[in-house]
Amino acid sequence: MHEMSLALAVVDQVETAARGRRAPGVLSVRLDVGELAGVVAESLAFCFELACAGTVVEGAELITRTVPGTARCEPCAGDWDVGMPPQLLCPRCGAAAVELVSGRELLIREVRWAGPAAAGGPRRPQPITEEN
């Protein structure tokens, strides 16, 4: 099950990061999921809940953003949204020499930590300056 292994990988990485920064919990995890990555967002959300049970990530909100697939044609330098099902021949010149620019990524874009770390990190004391 594709989504389950992805969810486990995400939870594992967030857990490791949480341990590193001694975060007591995780508020939310923001993911960028490429349209062509073959991931069903609802299925990933379901697997994420299972995967994070009993870990420091438990209760975190999973926010997924779908990144549209885009491709670029080498001969004519045109680019277009690939869509689903993907359009893989250049719509302008019909060339097959196509480079996928985006759409296959799976990225952890942002993690919001619970506890003191959520308050924007360490606060630096404001320097006191005298105005002349």
Ligand SMILES: [Zn+2]
């Ligand atoms: Zn073209």
